[in-house]
Amino acid sequence: MTTRLVQIAMDAGDDSALGRFWAEALDWNSSVEEPGVVTNLQPRDFTYPDPVAVCIDVITVPEPKTVKNRVHIDLATASAAHQAALVARLEDLGATPVDVGQGDVPWTVLADPEGNEFCVAEPREIYRDTGPIAAIVADCTDPRAMARFWGRAMDWTLHEVTDAHALLRSAEGVGPYLRLVRTPDAKTVKNRVHLDLRPCPGDDPAAEAARLRALGAADIDLGQGDAPWTCLVDPEGNEFDILTPR
Incomplete structure (x- = not known):
């Protein structure tokens, strides 16, 4: 029994407008799940769920x-020219350069129209087959401990681990990576981007939530009421959801 990382949820002031930005940025399809509330994004010609991609739900x-x-x-790029062209295209769509203290690095840090930071990575061999999203990157204080939790939670393969970072990917060797990066910054508010996990068909989501609690997750009340999903936090307090099997 395990869960699959099927999507990330991204908070927004306007799900429709931010959804349009990211659909154009990734060249993905968008659809309205609930007008004024949730916009779904996924690759073209994609059958959900599939580890080849992690989809996006934009939520007002x-x-x-x-x-x-x-x-x-x-975001992944194939060459220096591709990186420069992608940055220019994203700025035309409404992204802006942002300084988060990155200093002189080969990647470019931008913010989407609502201020959500993201990076356009320089060409990296490891990202050659990920699709447009190279990695989902999460700050943490202990990459080794977080890699143990998330690797067991999703049965993902650990590719690299040091005191500074950890890198995991689907056991099927497809789709984006999960990169855990050590940072001194403490978590102070609810994350505006979180992971959504979905059990396999036939699995019991309550049993899966219990398994994750045994690994170090904990319950959290975000005002979800009687929603069909379960809200948890990982060992460092990062929110994530267990959706219904599908």
Whole structure:
């Protein structure tokens, strides 16, 4: 029994407008799940769920963005020319350069129209077959411990681990990576980007939630009420959801 990382959820002031930006940025399809509330994004000619891609749900929330996001997306590029062209195209779509203290690095840090930070990575061999999203990057204080939790939670393969970072990927060797990066910044507010996991068909989501609690997850009340999903936090307090099997 395990869960699959099927999508990330991204909070927004306007799910429709932010959904349009990311659909154009990734060249993905978008659809309205609930008008004014949720916009779904997924690759073209894609059958959900499939580990070849992690989809995006953009969700309208009343809370504004106040701090740097602890979870962000890294976009893949195939060459220096591709990186420069992609940055230019994203800026035309409404992205803006942002300084998060990155200094002199080969990747480019941008913010989407609502201020959500993301990176356009320089060409990396490891990202050659990920699709447009190279990695989902999460800040943490202990990459080794977080890699143990998430590897067991999703049965993902650990590719690299040091005191500074950890890198995991689907056991099927497809789709984006999960990169856990050590940072001194403490978590202070609810994450505006979080992971959504889905049990396999026939699995019991309550049993799966119990398994994750045994690994170190904990329950959290975000006002979800009697929603069909279960809200949990990982050992460092990052929110994630267990959806219904599908």
